[in-house]
Amino acid sequence: xxxxxxxxxxxxxxxxxxxxxxxxxxxxxxxxxxxxxxxxxxxxxxxxxxxxxxxxxxxxxxxxxxxxxxxxxxxxxxxxxxxxxxxxxxxxxxxxxxxxxxxxxxxxxxxxxxxxxxxxxxxxxxxxxxxxxxxxxxxxxxxxxxxxxxxxxxxxx
Numbered sequence: 332x333x334x335x336x337x338x339x340x341x342x343x344x345x346x347x348x349x350x351x352x353x354x355x356x357x358x359x360x361x362x363x364x365x366x367x368x369x370x371x372x373x374x375x376x377x378x379x380x381x382x383x384x385x386x387x388x389x390x391x392x393x394x395x396x397x398x399x400x401x402x403x404x405x406x407x408x409x410x411x412x413x414x415x416x417x418x419x420x421x422x423x424x425x426x427x428x429x430x431x432x433x434x435x436x437x438x439x440x441x442x443x444x445x446x447x448x449x450x451x452x453x454x455x456x457x458x459x460x461x462x463x464x465x466x467x468x469x470x471x472x473x474x475x476x477x478x479x480x481x482x483x484x485x486x487x488x
Contacts, residue, residue, distance in 0.1 A: 332408065334419060334423070335408060335419055335422060335423040335426065336423075338420065338423035338424070338427070339423045339424075339426040339427040339430070340427070342423075342424065342427035342428075342431075342463065342467055343426075343427045343430050343431050343434075343464075345463050346427065346428075346431035346462060346463035346464045346467070347431065347434060349445065349462070349463055350431075350435065350443040350445065350462060350463075353373065353375050353443060353445040354375065354443065357373055357374065357375040357445065358375060359375045359376070359377070361375070363447055369449060370448065370449055371446075371447070371448055371449075372447040372448075372449070372457075373445055373446070373447070374444070374445055374447045374460050375443070375445060376443075376444040376445065376447075376460040377439075377441040377442070377443065377444075378441055378442040378443075378444050378460075379440070379441045379442075380393070381393065390436055390440055390441060393432075393436060394433065394436050394437065397429050397432065397433040397436065398433070400425075400429050401426075401429055401430070401433070404422055404425055404426050404429065407422055408422055408426075415478075417474055417477065417478045417481070418475075418478055420471075420474055421471045421474035421475045421478060422471070424467040424468070424470050424471035424474065425467070425468060425471040427464065427467045428464040428465065428466075428467035428468035428471060429464075429468070430464075431462070431463060431464025431467070432462075432464045432465070432468075435464075442462065442464075443462060444459075444460035444461050444462050444465070445460060445462055446460060446461050446462060446463075446466075447460045
């Protein structure tokens with residue numbers, strides 16, 4: 332459990348500090364601020380929906396969904412189980428991501444997105460803006476998928 336907290340809370344703090352910094356330095360109506368010209372920019376975008384701005388203006392629904400997700404993560408963390416590093420990393424990342432975006436929804440009424448990549452790919456040009464919490468959730472999902480394909484360790488008698 333210490334491992335999960337040592338991973339989750341610094342990522343949650345990074346998410347909140349970066350959003351705080353963006354709110355104070357990047358105006359929502361400004362042009363994107365280039366970090367790596369023609370590839371990576373900083374923006375200040377609000378999102379009242381889910382991934383890629385889908386299901387806009389459903390902040391209350393996503394607050395409830397986030398609370399339910401937190402309860403599920405807490406239940407998975409608290410149940411007795413054998414040590415599984417990939418599972419624990421996944422849950423820690425998921426916890427950080429859910430808490431980060433939930434905090435935004437409760438404090439601001441929307442999620443703050445600020446990382447914008449121009450991948451120069453049709454239909455993904457630019458890629459929708461996202462944040463540290465979104466990244467944590469996406470990496471957690473990938474870890475869960477990888478974990479689901481791994482063979483369980485053999486039980487020793």
